Amino acid sequence: MTDATQPPRPRPSALRVPICGERTSLPHHLAAAALAFAPAGTAEVADVEQHLRCTLQHHSTGDHYALVMDVGSTGSGAVWANWIRGHQPSAVVVLLDCDVTSLAPGREPCCEFAGHPGAHSFDITDPFGISGR
Numbered sequence: 001m002t003d004a005t006q007p008p009r010p011r012p013s014a015l016r017v018p019i020c021g022e023r024t025s026l027p028h029h030l031a032a033a034a035l036a037f038a039p040a041g042t043a044e045v046a047d048v049e050q051h052l053r054c055t056l057q058h059h060s061t062g063d064h065y066a067l068v069m070d071v072g073s074t075g076s077g078a079v080w081a082n083w084i085r086g087h088q089p090s091a092v093v094v095l096l097d098c099d100v101t102s103l104a105p106g107r108e109p110c111c112e113f114a115g116h117p118g119a120h121s122f123d124i125t126d127p128f129g130i131s132g133r
């Protein structure tokens, strides 16, 4: 008897992929637009991230995405900006959180948005050391 089907091997935790890290800045009118997504009185300009950095897995096609601001309680999503390389964002949108968590140990939640391309945040190497939120 030969065993042709092998169980999938657990991924070594050292196998991580590089972060995109593309940078842009948030136009002032979009900072105001981001604030409008938060319940009245729960956010101020200081809560809006204006120096944006794409946190997706390194990619050569598709838009860049960066978290702009959390909205309310956990589970209600967050405000994200997306942009094309060399441009500033043209809009901000509320996207639900990715609900995937890493396998043991740690059960680290993914910090990207639901349906994001590329690897989950816990599998992405961020040389700038900004992790989680």
Ligand SMILES: [Zn+2]
Residues within 6 Å of the ligand: 020, 021, 022, 054, 055, 056, 059, 063, 064, 065
């Ligand atoms: Zn990117």
Ligand SMILES: [Zn+2]
Residues within 6 Å of the ligand: 098, 099, 100, 110, 111, 112, 113, 116, 119, 120, 121
């Ligand atoms: Zn994810």
